[in-house]
Amino acid sequence: MNNTEILQNLIQVVDSNKNQDGWTDLALVGKPLNDLGVNYKALGYLKLRELIEEYSENIELKKDTSNQVPVFYARIIQNISPSKKSISRKHQTRGDSIPSNLLQWAWMGDFRQAVLDLKNIALKERWYYKSQNPTYPFPILSKYLTYTFFRLSKESGKIKTNEQYAAFNTGLVNNLYEPIYALFEKNKVQGKQEWFFHEFCISGVGKAGKILASNFNPLPERAQFFNSSSELIYDMEAPEPQMNWNHIIIDNVSRLPLEFLEENKPSGFLFRETANMDTIEKSKYFKSLADAIENDSKKFRTIKNRFADSLDLALKRVQWNFKTAIPMYYPSNNKMSLLLPLSLIDDEIIDLALVTEKTQSGSYLGHTILPLAWAYSNARLITRPDSDWLIAEKIETDSDVENDENE
Structure with a gap:
C-alpha cells in the first residue's frame, strides 16, 4: 500500500x-x-x-x-x-542528537518488508501470538526492532555513524549465531530523515556486510539492558513484594479479566460493552467502575485477597523454578523489571503479568500489571523467554491494534 x-x-x-x-x-x-x-x-x-x-x-x-x-x-x-x-515536521530537524524513534531517524521504506527481511535472516523464532494478523504478521519482531532502537538511542555510541553510512546491532543472530546489523546510508532528500535503510546484514558477508566492515571498526555493540546478571534472577531471600494495591486494582481496572470483574462486581454496578466507546466515555466508564470497587470495601478486599493468593502461588513457582520470574525492559520507564505470573480465575491459567522492581533497600515493589502480549514484547527485548507461562503461541490478543494513544 x-x-x-x-x-x-x-x-x-x-x-x-x-x-x-x-x-x-x-x-x-x-x-x-x-x-x-x-x-x-x-x-x-x-x-x-x-x-x-x-x-x-x-x-x-x-x-x-x-x-x-x-x-x-x-x-x-x-x-x-x-x-x-x-512531510512530518519532526523529520525536518537535523542535529547531533539521535531521536528515540527509528522512523524519525531513518526512512525505512516498506517497514513490513524490512521486518520480513529481518525475520528471514534471523535464527528461527515465532514472532506472532496465537493468531496471526495478515496486516500485522510479526508484531513481536516489529516491536522488538523499534524498542531495541529506542534503547540504543539512550546508550552513547551504540548507533554508529560517519559521513556516508550508519549502523546498529539488532541484537539478533543468524543460524550460525553471527550478529545481524542494520545498515543505513545518508539520505540525500532534503527535509526527510537523516538516514535511509539499506539492508540487514552480517559483517563481511555480501556487499552490505563488506560496507559495514570497512566503515565501522569496532562494529556496533548490541543494546545493554542490565548491569549485572543478578538483575535477571528473582531474589528469593528478599521479603514478599510490597504491592501498590490502589494502582494495581483501581487504576488498572480496565486490564482485569472481564470474567473476574463480573464475579466480583460491586453491588448495583451495571456492566456495559466498551468496544465502541470513545476515549472519554470509556475512561468515565472504567473510572465509575474503579470508584464503585473502591467504595465497596468488601469487594475490594475480595479482589485484593485473590491477587495476594495469586502472588503467593507465583512466588512458590519461582522458588521451584527460577525461570518463572522473567526479566523485561520497560521502554516508557527505560528500566529493568521482573515479571511474575498472576492467575485470577483459574490457578492453571495465567491472566496477567505483575511487574516487580527491586528497590535500593533490596526489597521488591509490585507496581503495575500488564496484559500478556505487552509483557511478552517487553521481555523479548532482553531475550526470548524460556518460560512455562509466557508463551507467544498461547497468548490471545483481541486485536493487534492497541489503542494506547493516551497512555
Whole structure:
C-alpha cells in the first residue's frame, strides 16, 4: 500500500468518525483503519499519531487535556488534495542528537518488508501470538526492532555513524549465531530523515556486510539492558513484594479479566460493552467502575485477597523454578523489571503479568500489571523467554491494534 492509499484510508476513517465539531478521537481510528489494511505498528510507528503526523498538511492533530485522561483528536484539513504527501515536521530537524524513534531517524521504506527481511535472516523464532494478523504478521519482531532502537538511542555510541553510512546491532543472530546489523546510508532528500535503510546484514558477508566492515571498526555493540546478571534472577531471600494495591486494582481496572470483574462486581454496578466507546466515555466508564470497587470495601478486599493468593502461588513457582520470574525492559520507564505470573480465575491459567522492581533497600515493589502480549514484547527485548507461562503461541490478543494513544 503506497502513501496515497494510506492517506486516503486515513481521511476516510477520520472523516467517518468525526464528532459535531469535526474532530475525531484517535481511539476510534485504529481498528477501522486496521480493517482497511493499514496497521500503524506494522508500518513501524509506535503511536497512531506518529503516522498521522506524516500527513500533517492533510490532517491536523490536537491534544485535549481538559479531562482526567488526555485525548488526542484528528481533523481533516479542508481544500487539500488527498494525493498530496505531507512531510512530518519532526523529520525536518537535523542535529547531533539521535531521536528515540527509528522512523524519525531513518526512512525505512516498506517497514513490513524490512521486518520480513529481518525475520528471514534471523535464527528461527515465532514472532506472532496465537493468531496471526495478515496486516500485522510479526508484531513481536516489529516491536522488538523499534524498542531495541529506542534503547540504543539512550546508550552513547551504540548507533554508529560517519559521513556516508550508519549502523546498529539488532541484537539478533543468524543460524550460525553471527550478529545481524542494520545498515543505513545518508539520505540525500532534503527535509526527510537523516538516514535511509539499506539492508540487514552480517559483517563481511555480501556487499552490505563488506560496507559495514570497512566503515565501522569496532562494529556496533548490541543494546545493554542490565548491569549485572543478578538483575535477571528473582531474589528469593528478599521479603514478599510490597504491592501498590490502589494502582494495581483501581487504576488498572480496565486490564482485569472481564470474567473476574463480573464475579466480583460491586453491588448495583451495571456492566456495559466498551468496544465502541470513545476515549472519554470509556475512561468515565472504567473510572465509575474503579470508584464503585473502591467504595465497596468488601469487594475490594475480595479482589485484593485473590491477587495476594495469586502472588503467593507465583512466588512458590519461582522458588521451584527460577525461570518463572522473567526479566523485561520497560521502554516508557527505560528500566529493568521482573515479571511474575498472576492467575485470577483459574490457578492453571495465567491472566496477567505483575511487574516487580527491586528497590535500593533490596526489597521488591509490585507496581503495575500488564496484559500478556505487552509483557511478552517487553521481555523479548532482553531475550526470548524460556518460560512455562509466557508463551507467544498461547497468548490471545483481541486485536493487534492497541489503542494506547493516551497512555
